[in-house]
Amino acid sequence: MSSLTVTFVEDNGTVRTITGVAPNQSLMEVGRANGVEGILADCGGACACATCHVYVDPQWEDRVGPPDDIEAAMLDMVSEVQLSNSRLACQIKLSDALDGLKVTVAPIY
Amino acid sequence: MASAGLETEQAAICPMGGGDASLLARVSLTDPEISARPKPYYDAMRAEDPIHYDEKLGMYLVSRFADIQTVQRDPITFSVEHGYSEQYAKGFAAEFKEILIRDGGGFFPDAIMTDPPYHTRIRKLMDHAFSAHRVKLLEPDIEAIVADVIESFADKGQADAVKDFSVPVTIRVICQQLGLDATYADKIQRWSLAVTAQIGRMQNREQMIANAEEICELQNYLIERIKLREAEPGEDMISDLVHATTEDPENPKLTFAEVVSLVRALLIAGNETTATAMTNLMFILATQPDVAKLLQDSVDDERLLSRFVEELLRIEPPVRGLSRMTTREVEVGGKLLPKGAHMLLMYASGNDDENEFTCPRNFDLNRSNLGRHLAFGGGPHRCIGLSLARMEIRVAAREVVKRLDDIKLAIPIDQITYLPTVATHSIERLPITFKRR
Numbered sequence: 001m002s003s004l005t006v007t008f009v010e011d012n013g014t015v016r017t018i019t020g021v022a023p024n025q026s027l028m029e030v031g032r033a034n035g036v037e038g039i040l041a042d043c044g045g046a047c048a049c050a051t052c053h054v055y056v057d058p059q060w061e062d063r064v065g066p067p068d069d070i071e072a073a074m075l076d077m078v079s080e081v082q083l084s085n086s087r088l089a090c091q092i093k094l095s096d097a098l099d100g101l102k103v104t105v106a107p108i109y
Numbered sequence: 110m111a112s113a114g115l116e117t118e119q120a121a122i123c124p125m126g127g128g129d130a131s132l133l134a135r136v137s138l139t140d141p142e143i144s145a146r147p148k149p150y151y152d153a154m155r156a157e158d159p160i161h162y163d164e165k166l167g168m169y170l171v172s173r174f175a176d177i178q179t180v181q182r183d184p185i186t187f188s189v190e191h192g193y194s195e196q197y198a199k200g201f202a203a204e205f206k207e208i209l210i211r212d213g214g215g216f217f218p219d220a221i222m223t224d225p226p227y228h229t230r231i232r233k234l235m236d237h238a239f240s241a242h243r244v245k246l247l248e249p250d251i252e253a254i255v256a257d258v259i260e261s262f263a264d265k266g267q268a269d270a271v272k273d274f275s276v277p278v279t280i281r282v283i284c285q286q287l288g289l290d291a292t293y294a295d296k297i298q299r300w301s302l303a304v305t306a307q308i309g310r311m312q313n314r315e316q317m318i319a320n321a322e323e324i325c326e327l328q329n330y331l332i333e334r335i336k337l338r339e340a341e342p343g344e345d346m347i348s349d350l351v352h353a354t355t356e357d358p359e360n361p362k363l364t365f366a367e368v369v370s371l372v373r374a375l376l377i378a379g380n381e382t383t384a385t386a387m388t389n390l391m392f393i394l395a396t397q398p399d400v401a402k403l404l405q406d407s408v409d410d411e412r413l414l415s416r417f418v419e420e421l422l423r424i425e426p427p428v429r430g431l432s433r434m435t436t437r438e439v440e441v442g443g444k445l446l447p448k449g450a451h452m453l454l455m456y457a458s459g460n461d462d463e464n465e466f467t468c469p470r471n472f473d474l475n476r477s478n479l480g481r482h483l484a485f486g487g488g489p490h491r492c493i494g495l496s497l498a499r500m501e502i503r504v505a506a507r508e509v510v511k512r513l514d515d516i517k518l519a520i521p522i523d524q525i526t527y528l529p530t531v532a533t534h535s536i537e538r539l540p541i542t543f544k545r546r
């Protein structure tokens with residue numbers, strides 16, 4: 001079984017690199033399980049609350065891809081802090097292709 | 110004046126509450142006039158006494174946006190379980206319980222109105238059913254129901270938005286989701302009111318007994334349906350709940366009592382709340398012609414419709430007060446609360462907080478912080494059904510403006526009456542006139 005590494009940069013600048021991450025879970029689940037500041041995930045990954053909002057590191061944007069329509073509508077509700085590389089972490093499914101992924105956590109909303 | 114235009118003039122002067130401080134000493138949220146038209150009370154609280162103790166109610170009212178958020182994000186210090194059970198059937202709890210055990214198949218405490226870690230397990234077993242992506246698949250079904258209900262009165266030129274529109278739409282949708290019989294609509298409506306009255310704090314003993322009997326009937330009906338789904342699963346949420354499993358080998362499934370309480374919660378929580386939002390939709394269309402015009406001109410603009418729904422929920426949140434109880438001494442909003450303090454989160458007041466929403470009384474589709482409203486609560490208890498509710502309201506808004514025109518109130522605004530409860534702010538009847546479009 002492969003294991004992955006992902007990095008969250010919290011809003012206060014703290015860098016949290018998490019290793020030994022199992023694939024086939026969402027980036028939100030990893031953040032929440034490791035107590036990453038700002039990954040509140042109120043709706044439990046239902047793409048319905050935008051409290052798992054992250055900015056994907058420019059180097060990773062292509063591989064992560066854009067949000068679908070439903071996610072984009074949710075991000076529009078927080079347009080105040082939305083950027084072109086905004087994603088909801090619960091909608092990013094981890095896989096080998098995302099080993100090394102780096103994101104910055106959006107301000108707590 | 111509504112500013113629903115594409116350019117928002119935030120700089121323009123907007124009507125501010127200010128607040129009449131003398132109100133705080135004089136009135137209670139349980140006073141019928143205040144309960145019906147609470148905004149001046151909220152304004153006074155936010156301005157003068159943000160964690161105001163309402164003596165008659167015996168609760169601390171949390172009125173500012175920031176304080177509400179602090180409370181909802183700390184479910185351990187501010188317990189839903191204690192707050193809710195304290196509120197439930199208050200004054201008559203023992204007798205209420207007895208009636209349910211005697212006639213209603215048992216007393217089933219609300220599995221969702223609990224604290225972590227127990228609550229976390231229950232949410233995990235439910236969240237999947239309500240994802241935004243899953244709800245999107247329901248759109249055609251919801252659209253068919255909404256269209257059918259509107260067509261039932263569209264040619265009559267007048268209707269009661271509550272009885273003819275909001276209630277039948279929401280009951281049919283939730284029945285379809287739960288796999289229940291929609292011909293029970295009248296009963297379900299009565300059952301809903303009986304359940305919500307238990308946290309409303311405005312029932313007397315006779316009403317409590319009548320409500321308890323309604324709840325018994327509801328439970329007996331649900332128990333029968335759940336047993337059926339245990340034996341023979343179908344494509345509905347009752348089946349999902351009965352057969353849901355977690356990874357926890359010790360405790361992989363919901364108990365029967367948990368399922369009964371959850372089905373009851375879904376039926377009720379998803380019913381009056383969403384119906385109230387739909388009535389508010391009609392109210393806004395009838396009273397804010399420029400918002401109505403904007404919607405008519407852009408019915409196919411999904412982004413605008415989504416924004417409309419959120420702003421509708423911000424400006425008139427159906428749920429106005431749910432409770433918490435402190436599990437230790439703690440300071441909130443500058444006030445030291447003892448352990449065991451019973452609190453009510455005033456969502457409507459938070460949504461009107463000038464420090465969070467510029468010109469809060471303006472219906473403004475261009476707010477950049479639209480998603481911050483508190484209508485669905487927040488933190489780990491944030492509404493489970495929010496995607497379903499949003500979808501229902503969005504489809505309703507679209508179908509109403511497509512099919513009806515020139516919607517007007519048929520009674521003066523100050524004659525609108527509201528249900529007597531501190532938990533929701535729900536219009537009782539809304540007579541309207543309209544033309545077919």
Ligand code: HEM
Pocket residue numbers: 181189221222223232374375376378379380382383386426427428431432456483484485486487489490491492493494495497498
């Ligand atoms: C416009 C419609 C709705 C509004 C305004 C609304 C509002 C709310 C609010 C404010 C809460 C937070 C409770 C708290 O923090 O103590 C809540 C929780 C809840 N809602 Fe909704 N709701 C709506 C529709 C629905 C629907 C359609 C369903 C189900 C089908 C539903 C099911 C629930 C449940 C089960 C909870 C408890 C969640 C928990 O404590 O973890 N709601 N709702």
Ligand code: FES
Pocket residue numbers: 028040041042043044045046047048049050051052088089090091
């Ligand atoms: S956890 Fe709610 S949107 Fe991601």
